[in-house]
Amino acid sequence: MRRRSVLALGLTGCVLGGRTTQAQDFPKESDPREGILKAKTFFAGPAKTEPFGAGLTLLTGPGGSMLILNGQDGPLMIDAGLADRADEIRAAAEKAAGGPIAVLINTHWHGDHTGGNLAFARAGAKILATAACKQRLSEDHQNPLFRMSYPAKPPEARPGLTLSVAEIQHNGEEIRLEAVAPAHTDGDLIVHFRKADVIHVGDLVNNGAYPNIDASCGGWIGGMIAGVDRILQLAGPKTRIVPGHGPVATVDDVRAFRAMLATVNDRIAPMVASSRPIDEILAAKPTADFDAKWSGGLFNGPMFTRIVVAGLVEKHSRT
């Protein structure tokens, strides 16, 4: 049963044997790779900083949304942007912080969040992340759905300290760091600035656009829903939620994102469980009524459907 749906997806190299990924030939309109190519345009803008209140600065641009917390203990930063823009990001961050970043927290291993690690580490930053994030950065990785490979990062660009839950006092803030079970990846970390009432959620939330869910490293839609539920538990009515990409979200925005995920999951999961071929799942148009609102980002409905199916197939293959 599993084998049939896996073969229907064309993911044999990854799922069954762990071999080199095989080229896939999806129609352009449903090929998630087309969405990933768009990311180059999405991430092309310059690094910009804006005061975010309570000692925080929001840094947006090459790689997504990063946060910097200033103070006497040394600047603390969430996520590090793209590697090929690392000098620009570091310069913007240091200008906002008034000096080198002391502590860098990675929300997960993806290159748009850890690409600047080497530059920040060489400037003296200590890097914190989940153990799974460190592990992913320490080994070569293949993503068959996107036909991309990622070489291991050099040791100095990997997190020196790993954690799953921690409460830290830093720069007068009370910061809760909390890992969630596999969701967007297998090593996602939520960072809650309690006093500022701000949560950086990495790529667990995408405000108004279909998200990536990385099946090649444990990501799956059920985990995304559970991760979003944890964010909603931590949040208060006025909490500002900073996703890794896109506009800052309110609690209502996150609830709308959760509702979209839950409905799409309710439609797709039974089809994957009964080994329906991917073409049948796509033909059922399980995202159709959401597409007008949610397909303005990297992925349209059919691409997101493939992403969701890939994650569910991988999940089934592990359990």
Ligand SMILES: [Zn+2]
């Ligand atoms: Zn990501």
